[in-house]
Amino acid sequence: MTNYTLELSDVKKFFGRRLIFNNLNFQIKKAGVYGISGPNGSGKSTLVKIIAGIIGTSSGKVTHNLNGKEIIPEKLHDHIGFVSPYLVLYEEFSAWENLELCAKIRGINLDEQRVKYLLEKFLLLNRKDDLVKTYSSGMKQRLKFIFALMHSPALLILDEPTSNLDDEGKSSVYEIIKEEGSKNIVILASNENQDLSLCPEIIDLKNFKE
Amino acid sequence: MKSYALFLKDFSSEIRTRYAINSLAMFIIVAISVILFSIGQERISPELTAGLFWVVIFFTAMSGLSRAFVSEEERGTSLTLQLIASPTTVFTGKLIFNIILVFAMNTVIAILYAALFEAFIIQNFSLFLLSFVLGNIGLAISSTIIAAIIAKAGAKGTLYPVLSFPILLPLILTSVQLTLFSIDGTGFEKSIFELAIVVSYDVIMLTASYMLFDFIWKE
Numbered sequence: 001m002t003n004y005t006l007e008l009s010d011v012k013k014f015f016g017r018r019l020i021f022n023n024l025n026f027q028i029k030k031a032g033v034y035g036i037s038g039p040n041g042s043g044k045s046t047l048v049k050i051i052a053g054i055i056g057t058s059s060g061k062v063t064h065n066l067n068g069k070e071i072i073p074e075k076l077h078d079h080i081g082f083v084s085p086y087l088v089l090y091e092e093f094s095a096w097e098n099l100e101l102c103a104k105i106r107g108i109n110l111d112e113q114r115v116k117y118l119l120e121k122f123l124l125l126n127r128k129d130d131l132v133k134t135y136s137s138g139m140k141q142r143l144k145f146i147f148a149l150m151h152s153p154a155l156l157i158l159d160e161p162t163s164n165l166d167d168e169g170k171s172s173v174y175e176i177i178k179e180e181g182s183k184n185i186v187i188l189a190s191n192e193n194q195d196l197s198l199c200p201e202i203i204d205l206k207n208f209k210e
Numbered sequence: 211m212k213s214y215a216l217f218l219k220d221f222s223s224e225i226r227t228r229y230a231i232n233s234l235a236m237f238i239i240v241a242i243s244v245i246l247f248s249i250g251q252e253r254i255s256p257e258l259t260a261g262l263f264w265v266v267i268f269f270t271a272m273s274g275l276s277r278a279f280v281s282e283e284e285r286g287t288s289l290t291l292q293l294i295a296s297p298t299t300v301f302t303g304k305l306i307f308n309i310i311l312v313f314a315m316n317t318v319i320a321i322l323y324a325a326l327f328e329a330f331i332i333q334n335f336s337l338f339l340l341s342f343v344l345g346n347i348g349l350a351i352s353s354t355i356i357a358a359i360i361a362k363a364g365a366k367g368t369l370y371p372v373l374s375f376p377i378l379l380p381l382i383l384t385s386v387q388l389t390l391f392s393i394d395g396t397g398f399e400k401s402i403f404e405l406a407i408v409v410s411y412d413v414i415m416l417t418a419s420y421m422l423f424d425f426i427w428k429e
Contacts, residue, residue: 054292056428074296082293088286090219092226104215105294105303147290 003067004079004154004185005029006051011060013046020046021208024060033181035199036189042205044189045084048159051187052082066154078106081148084159085141091133095124095143098132099150108151118146122172137164145176156186162195174198216295216303217310220278224307229281234274234315241266242322259329260389264382266323267316267349272371275311275353278304279361288361292427301354301423308357309350316346333395341388341401344408348381348415355419358426381411 011024020043028034036044049055051062053076064071064079071079089098096115103110119125122142132140141164148156158177162170177198180186190196224230245262254262282288291300320342323330332338356377360369384407391401398405 052293054289054428074298077293077295080293084289086286087289087293089290090223090287091285092223101215101219102290102294105212105219105291105299107212107215 005063005065006155006185006187007061007063007065008051009061009063011047011050011062012058013043013050014058015046019209021205022210024203024208026203028185028187031182031184032201033177033186033188033199035196035202036187036205037191037196037202038205040191044191044205045086045159047205048082048084048157048187048189052080052157053077064155078108078151079154081151081153081156082159083141083144083148083157083161085163087144087147089132089140089143089147092131094129094131095119095135095146096128098143099146102147103150106151111150111152114152115146115150118149121176122146123168138166138169141165142169142172145173149176149180154184156180156184157189158186159189160192160195161188161190162192170194212295212299213302213306216291216299217306220303220307221310223281227281230274230277230311233277234270234311235318237270237273238266238315238319238322241269242319242326246326254327254329256329256393257390259323259327260386260393263319263323263330263389264345264386266319267345268374268378268382269371270315270319271312271349271353272374274315275308275350276357276360276366276370278308278354279357280366283361297424297427298420300427301358301420304358305350305354305419308354309347312346312350312353316342316349330393332392334392334397337396337398337401338389338392340405341385341392341408344405344412345381345385345388348385348408348412349378351412351415351419352377352381355415355422355426358423377415381408384408384411 006028008024008026012022013020036047038044046055050057053073064076066079093101099115100110116125119128122145124139124142124146127135127139132143135143161173165173177186177188188195188199196202282291352374356370356374360366360373363369384404388401388404388408391404
C-alpha cells in the first residue's frame with residue numbers, strides 16, 4: 001500500500017484574466033484510481049500539470065507527502081509518472097535509448113527487468129531498438145506509458161490516456177491502470193466514459209468555475 | 211552526474227540531428243568570407259581585427275546557441291525534461307553543452323582568423339588564452355539563459371539577438387579590449403581591470419541564471 005498523499009488547498013488558476021478553476025480542495029490519502037472530468041477547456045490538463053508541478057497555481061497550494069514528509073518540488077519528478085497527448089519523447093533515439101537516457105538523467109539505474117516487462121506488456125519489445133520517429137501514434141502513446149512507469153512512481157497521472165490507442169492498446173492501458181491503482185495513486189483526466197468508469201471517485205471541474 | 215547525462219543526451223542528439231553544428235559552421239564560413247571580400251587587399255588595423263573577431267563570434271553564437279532550448283520547445287520535448295530532471299540539472303546540462311559548443315566554434319574562428327588575417331598576430335598568447343576562456347564562458351552562460359527565456363516566445367529568431375545584444379555588450383566590449391591588448395603585447399598588469407570585469411560578468415551571470423532559471427523553466 002502507498003504511503004503517498006496528495007492535498008490541494010484552495011487552488012485557483014487564471015490564464016490572463018480568464019478563470020480556469022477556483023476553490024479546488026481535495027485530499028487523496030489512499031491508493032486508487034481518481035478521475036478528473038469536465039468538458040473541453042474546463043482545465044483538466046491544467047490541473048494535472050499543476051499536480052505534477054509543471055506549472056504553478058495562481059493561488060493555493062499543492063502538497064505531496066511521502067511517508068509523512070513533504071516532497072520538495074526539485075525531487076517531485078522522482079515520484080511521478082505522467083502520460084499525456086502533448087508529451088513527446090525524443091524521436092531521434094530508439095525506445096530503449098529514450099528509456100535509458102531518461103533513467104540516467106533521473107539519476108537512477110535502468111531497471112532492465114521492469115522495462116522489458118513493460119515493453120512486452122505494451123507490445124513494443126520487438127520494436128525497442130527502432131527509432132521513435134518510425135513509430136505510429138499509437139505506439140508512441142504506449143511508449144509514453146513505459147516512460148511513466150519505468151521508475152515505479154507512487155503517483156501516476158494520466159491525461160487522456162487512451163487517445164490514439166486501438167482496442168488492444170486500450171485493454172493493456174486499463175489493465176495497467178487497475179494494477180497500479182491497487183497499490184498506488186492514479187489520477188486520470190478524461191472525457192471518455194469508458195476511462196472514467198475505472199474511477200470510483202471523480203472530480204468534475206465544471207463545479208469549480210465560480 | 212544527472213547534468214552530465216543530460217549533456218550526453220544533447221550531444222548524441224546533436225550528432226544525429228546536426229541542429230546547431232551545421233548552422234554554426236555555415237555562418238562561420240559565410241561571415242569570414244564576407245569580411246575577407248570586403249577588406250580586399252587592404253591591411254586592417256589591430257583594433258579593427260579585434261573588433262571583427264568578436265563580431266563574428268557574437269553573430270555565430272546568435273545563429274546556433276539558442277538551439278539548446280529552442281529545439282526542445284519546437285519538438286515538444288520540454289515537458290519530457292520537466293518530468294525527469296530538476297531545473298538545476300536542466301540548466302547545468304544545457305550550459306555544459308553550450309560551453310563545449312562555444313569553445314569548439316570559437317577555436318575554429320580563431321584558427322581561421324590566424325590563418326587568413328595578417329593583422330591577427332597575438333603577441334601575448336597567455337593573455338589571449340585567458341580572455342578567450344573567460345569570454346567564452348560568459349558568452350555560453352548568457353546565451354543559455356537567454357535561449358531559455360526566448361524558447362517559449364513566438365518570434366524566437368528576432369528576439370534572440372535583440373535580447374542578447376544589451377546583455378552581451380559589456381562582455382563583448384571588454385573582450386575586444388583584451389584581444390587588442392593580446393595583439394599589441396600589453397602585459398597582465400595593465401589588463402587586470404578588463405580581466406576583473408570579465409570575471410565579475412561571468413560570476414554575476416552564472417549566479418543570476420541559476421536563481422532565475424526555476425521561474426523561466428516553469429510555465
